[in-house]
Structures are given as C-alpha cells and as structure tokens.
Amino acid sequence: MRRITVASLAGLLVLFTIGVSAAQKRGQAERITNGPVVKKTTDTVAEIAWSTDAPGSSIVKYGTSPNALNETAEAPWGGTKEPNGDYNHTVWVKNLKPGTTYYFVVATTQGAGTDTSTQSRAMEFHTLAK
Numbered sequence: 001m002r003r004i005t006v007a008s009l010a011g012l013l014v015l016f017t018i019g020v021s022a023a024q025k026r027g028q029a030e031r032i033t034n035g036p037v038v039k040k041t042t043d044t045v046a047e048i049a050w051s052t053d054a055p056g057s058s059i060v061k062y063g064t065s066p067n068a069l070n071e072t073a074e075a076p077w078g079g080t081k082e083p084n085g086d087y088n089h090t091v092w093v094k095n096l097k098p099g100t101t102y103y104f105v106v107a108t109t110q111g112a113g114t115d116t117s118t119q120s121r122a123m124e125f126h127t128l129a130k
Helices: 002-027
Strands: 032-041 046-052 056-063 071-078 087-093 101-108 123-126
Touching (some): 032 123, 046 101, 056 087, 087 101
Antiparallel strands (some): 032 046, 046 087, 056 071, 056 101, 071 087
C-alpha cells in the first residue's frame, strides 16, 4: 500500500510540474521576432511577411491614412514553422490602387499555448504606378 501512495505522489508531482510549465508558457506574451517586411509590391498587390515565436493568426490592417487602417487582409491560422522555432506569416494584400501609399500594421492573435496577441508598429508601402 505504501508503494501505491509513493507512486501516486510521484504521478501527482509530474502532473503538477507539467501544469506549472504550461501555465508559465501561457503567461509569456507572443511576440514578433522578425519584420514585418514588404517582400514584394506590384501595382495592385503587396506581399507582407513577419515571424512570431508561436503559431497564430496572420492579419494585416491597412489603409491610405495612418489613422484609418480600415481594410483587412488575412492568411490561414498558424504560420510555417522554421528550424529555429519561429513561425513565418505571409499575407498577400490585393485589389490595391496603383501609385498609392498604404499604411499598415500586422497582428498575430490567439498564439497557440499563449492566448495572447502581438501587433507591429505602423509602417508603409507604395504600389507601383501603372
């Protein structure tokens, strides 16, 4: 009977340790580890990429005024995992006006295991003239 008690206590200790580790991970906010960068622009499309330390949503809020980022472009939840552990996010912003300056922020929300979100500072890009 003593062995069962010791084994039970050892099992509880393992579960407690796993629970504490998961709680600590949830307490760490997701963060952008690289970017965002505007990888490519055409007259009507822009490719925007960034990396985070956890998988999550890939959202670009954009507009023609830095104070009115009223448009949204998104990519599927997750991101591509790199060997270094970061997750790459890429969003294609489409149907843009040629020869126009756009302002944007990127956001990744619902980071797996963190239940947190992160957002970049405002940046800009220019579409090519037709």
